[in-house]
Amino acid sequence: MGFKVMGVAAGRKNSNGEILLKEALLACQEQGAEITMINLNDYDLKDCTGCTSCTMGMSMGKYTGCALDDKDDKKKIMNVLLDQDAVIFAAPTFALMPCSTFLKFMHRNLAYETAFLTKIGAIQHRDRVGALIAVGGSSRAWQSMALECMHATTFSNSFQIVDKYMATMVPAPAQVLLHDEKLARAREVGMNVMKALNTPVAERGWLGDENEGWCPNCHSNCLCLGEPQWRGLQYPIECTVCGAGGDLVKTEDGKWKFVIAANGLERDRTSEEGHGVHCDEIADTQGGFFMNPENHKIVAEKIQKYKNIQFKGI
Numbered sequence: 001m002g003f004k005v006m007g008v009a010a011g012r013k014n015s016n017g018e019i020l021l022k023e024a025l026l027a028c029q030e031q032g033a034e035i036t037m038i039n040l041n042d043y044d045l046k047d048c049t050g051c052t053s054c055t056m057g058m059s060m061g062k063y064t065g066c067a068l069d070d071k072d073d074k075k076k077i078m079n080v081l082l083d084q085d086a087v088i089f090a091a092p093t094f095a096l097m098p099c100s101t102f103l104k105f106m107h108r109n110l111a112y113e114t115a116f117l118t119k120i121g122a123i124q125h126r127d128r129v130g131a132l133i134a135v136g137g138s139s140r141a142w143q144s145m146a147l148e149c150m151h152a153t154t155f156s157n158s159f160q161i162v163d164k165y166m167a168t169m170v171p172a173p174a175q176v177l178l179h180d181e182k183l184a185r186a187r188e189v190g191m192n193v194m195k196a197l198n199t200p201v202a203e204r205g206w207l208g209d210e211n212e213g214w215c216p217n218c219h220s221n222c223l224c225l226g227e228p229q230w231r232g233l234q235y236p237i238e239c240t241v242c243g244a245g246g247d248l249v250k251t252e253d254g255k256w257k258f259v260i261a262a263n264g265l266e267r268d269r270t271s272e273e274g275h276g277v278h279c280d281e282i283a284d285t286q287g288g289f290f291m292n293p294e295n296h297k298i299v300a301e302k303i304q305k306y307k308n309i310q311f312k313g314i
């Protein structure tokens with residue numbers, strides 16, 4: 001049986017992101033994959049309202065779906081997207097990060113949290129491969145959080161990201177067509193997706209540039225100082241994307257390197273197990289809040305002050 005590969009674009013029609021995505025998907029199709037491709041701009045997609053009814057249900061061991069399930073096209077897309085073996089996402093960079101159309105769509109994934117839903121027995125685990133393409137008018141300096149934000153949004157559905165590519169310096173519509181090397185790199189993304197699909201799950205790993213990014217675990221380029229996490233875990237330095245913990249070490253040639261600690265992947269957000277720790281955290285913090293009647297009394301008393309304040313709006 002052939003693999004199912006889907007492309008999800010979020011930028012302009014027939015422009016840079018779509019072109020690179022199609023190039024990657026063509027490589028998959030040539031290797032026998034069944035291709036589906038959508039552009040999120042063609043759909044009615046509402047913002048997550050933040051109601052958290054989905055995670056409230058999950059923290060009580062129930063699958064409630066999303067409160068917006070019958071209000072827009074998200075569910076229709078997810079029914080197809082979650083039935084894929086691999087998905088390649090392509091988003092334009094706006095203000096250093098992926099455009100809001102992409103983020104709006106991906107932030108609605110909380111209700112489809114595969115790690116959480118598998119943990120409570122609501123769904124069967126499924127291995128999925130993913131790849132990311134960011135495209136922007138400038139260099140990496142002006143796309144500094146693009147791939148990192150895209151990667152962070154894929155944890156919810158447990159995509160194993162095997163490659164990510166940032167196309168730089170292509171601001172004008174379809175300008176990427178002037179750069180054969182960028183089209184070739186996008187094609188490589190597709191080939192790497194197929195290579196991963198043809199590799200046994202336990203042996204699947206990163207297929208992009210080995211030296212990409214600071215983090216040897218998820219290859220992100222963003223690190224931060226570690227602060228105490230839920231239940232006190234702390235590292236000197238953390239990867240802001242996957243949460244790998246460790247420290248900066250100077251190599252013999254005088255360069256800084258991020259070295260992951262022996263326990264540094266305990267809460268690795270790219271693994272369903274590590275990501276699942278966050279499910280326990282939510283059950284503790286949110287579930288714990290709801291379970292204690294005293295908390296509701298305190299909030300009911302204190303909230304009145306804030307409800308009564310009405311500042312001038314626009």
Ligand SMILES: Cc1cc2nc3c(=O)[nH]c(=O)nc-3n(C[C@H](O)[C@H](O)[C@H](O)COP(=O)(O)O)c2cc1C
Pocket residue numbers: 011012013015016017018091092093094095096097135136137138139142143170171172173174
């Ligand atoms: C509101 C807005 C903000 C943008 N911000 C950035 C940016 O921070 N960095 C960057 O490299 N390009 C930025 N761009 C340029 C787009 O990323 C670029 O035009 C890209 O090619 C769009 O992809 P598309 O052709 O697939 O739609 C911005 C464009 C718009 C409209």
